[in-house]
Amino acid sequence: MSGGYGIIGTPNKVFASLADTLSVQGVWVPLRTEGKITGVFRTEVFMLGIIGAMAEEVELLKEEMEQPRIISVAGMDFYKGMVGGREAVVVRSGVGKVNGAMCVQILADRFGVDGIVNTGIAGSLKAEIDIGDLVLATDAVQHDVDATQFSYPLGQIPQMKVFSFEADGRLRAAAAECCRQVNPDIHVHEGRILTGDQFVSSKEKKAWLVQNFGGVCTEMEGAAIAQAAYLNGIPFLIVRAISDKADDSAQMDYEEFERLAIIHSTNLTRALIKAV
Ligand code: ADE
Numbered sequence: 001m002s003g004g005y006g007i008i009g010t011p012n013k014v015f016a017s018l019a020d021t022l023s024v025q026g027v028w029v030p031l032r033t034e035g036k037i038t039g040v041f042r043t044e045v046f047m048l049g050i051i052g053a054m055a056e057e058v059e060l061l062k063e064e065m066e067q068p069r070i071i072s073v074a075g076m077d078f079y080k081g082m083v084g085g086r087e088a089v090v091v092r093s094g095v096g097k098v099n100g101a102m103c104v105q106i107l108a109d110r111f112g113v114d115g116i117v118n119t120g121i122a123g124s125l126k127a128e129i130d131i132g133d134l135v136l137a138t139d140a141v142q143h144d145v146d147a148t149q150f151s152y153p154l155g156q157i158p159q160m161k162v163f164s165f166e167a168d169g170r171l172r173a174a175a176a177e178c179c180r181q182v183n184p185d186i187h188v189h190e191g192r193i194l195t196g197d198q199f200v201s202s203k204e205k206k207a208w209l210v211q212n213f214g215g216v217c218t219e220m221e222g223a224a225i226a227q228a229a230y231l232n233g234i235p236f237l238i239v240r241a242i243s244d245k246a247d248d249s250a251q252m253d254y255e256e257f258e259r260l261a262i263i264h265s266t267n268l269t270r271a272l273i274k275a276v
Helices: 013-024 055-064 097-111 169-182 203-213 222-232 250-275
Strands: 028-031 036-043 048-052 066-072 076-083 087-091 115-124 132-143 188-195 217-219 236-244
Touching: 013 217, 028 048, 048 055, 048 097, 055 076, 055 087, 055 115, 055 250, 066 097, 076 250, 087 097, 087 115, 087 250, 097 115, 097 217, 097 222, 115 169, 115 222, 115 250, 132 169, 169 188, 169 236, 169 250, 188 203, 188 222, 217 236, 222 236, 236 250
Parallel strands: 048 087, 048 115, 115 236, 132 188, 188 217
Antiparallel strands: 028 036, 066 076, 076 087, 115 217, 132 236
16 A cells, blocks of 8 residues: 555666656556657556545535546445546545445445545544544444344354454554644544434433443444455445534534534544645
8 A cells, every 4th residue: 555656677766756747647658768659657646435424524625526427326426536646536425334334335336445534524532532533443343233143243244254353554554644634723633433223412412432442432324334345355444523422412512513523523534635
C-alpha cells in the first residue's frame, strides 16, 4: 500500500515524480530514450473506495470530484473520478449492515479498489470521547450477532475465523497523520467500533454495549463493511465523527451536530485519498 509506482525495467525513483507531474495513474506509459521507445512503465496507485451511509456523509467529496463518472449498481450511485489528483470511488451505500456489505462487494468486483474507507458519524460510548471528536477503528464487531446458544461469544459470527475485523495498520497510521494536519483542533481516538442494525439512544443499551464489547463508538455499517472487506482481502479503515452520545440525548445531539461531524470526517477522508 505504498501509493507508489511500479516501473518495469527501470529504477522506481526516476519516474515517480514524472508520473505525478503528468498526472497519469495506473496506465502504461512508453519510456523514450532519444526519441525511441526503449521500454514501458506502469504507474500504480492505490485507489480507495469511500463509503458513506447517508448522502450528507459523501456529498462534499462528490461535489469536489473532478471528471466524475457515475455508475449505478443495485440502487447505489458510484462516483469514480479524481479527488485532489487521485482516482477514487465515492458512494452512498444506504444505512445498515446489508447495504454496507453489498457496497463493498460491488467496489471489489466492479471497481477493483485497493482499499476501503468507511466514513460517517457515530454515537460515542465513552465519556472522554466528545461530540465532534474523530474515531479511527482498531477493529470492528457486530454487536447484534448472538449465537451464544451454540457457545459462541456474543458478537462472534459462527464459523468465522476471527471475532473482530481488524482495520489496516497503514491506513490507520496515514489517517492519524492526516488528521493532525487537516483537523488540528479535533481530538482523535482509536478503538473498537461496534455496529448493529439499530440507532442506539438509551443509556441502558449503551451500558450493555460497553459492558459486553468495550467499544468506543457505535454506528450501523462499519463492522459489516469490515467483514466484507476481510472476506475479499481488501484493507479497510472506519473513520467516524461523533455526532451524539448514544444515550437518551442522542436524537437531539445527532441533528444538531451531524453537519459539523461530517465536515471533520470529510476533511480527513479527502487528505487520506491523497496520502495513500
Ligand atoms: N450513528 C450516529 N449516531 C448513532 C447512534 N447513536 N447509534 C447508531 N448509529 C449512529
